[in-house]
Amino acid sequence: MQLLASEEYGLCCLLRVASAGQSRPVSISSIARDEGLSPEYTAKLMRELRLGALVKSVRGAEGGYRLARPAAEIDVWSALQVLGGEFFPDSFCACHGGQKSDCVRSGDCSIRALWRTVKAALRETLERITLEDLRRNEQAMGSWLDPITLLPTTTHTEAS
Secondary structure, eight states: OOOOHHHHHHHHHHHHHHHHTTSSOBOHHHHHHHHTOOHHHHHHHHHHHHHTTSEEEEOSTTOEEEESSOGGGOBHHHHHHHHTOOSSOTTHHHHOOTTSSSOTTSSSOHHHHHHHHHHHHHHHHHHTOBHHHHTSOHHHHHHHBOTTTOSBSSSOOOOO
């Protein structure tokens, strides 16, 4: 299992916009510089985030991007869905039949049940964590998350 670069970088760009707040839009060049990305790749990621209704673009000389809604209302799962797709899509087995046209385990597969359960747990966890939560520094975030379940140890509070 692997997090795609577009998901990681896109989430970083989204967090950069969240950190700026609603006071001023953040330009692509600023995001690219601060995240160490090319302006072209940053523009592609921001376009995806805009099409996914997570950010709004602001035109003009002082233009850039703002969050489409408050950081506390944008969860990590939603962002990752916009940026990369599913952990285990329902169509996975139909697309991976090996040398046969259909998966040999299409009727009874314990592995499929495992991946569906992992996907549900991952989704539940990431739906509970918002951009506002991610504004914490690494140490505070690590303390906030329960290391066993990866769930927040407290209810959503203002980021440190």
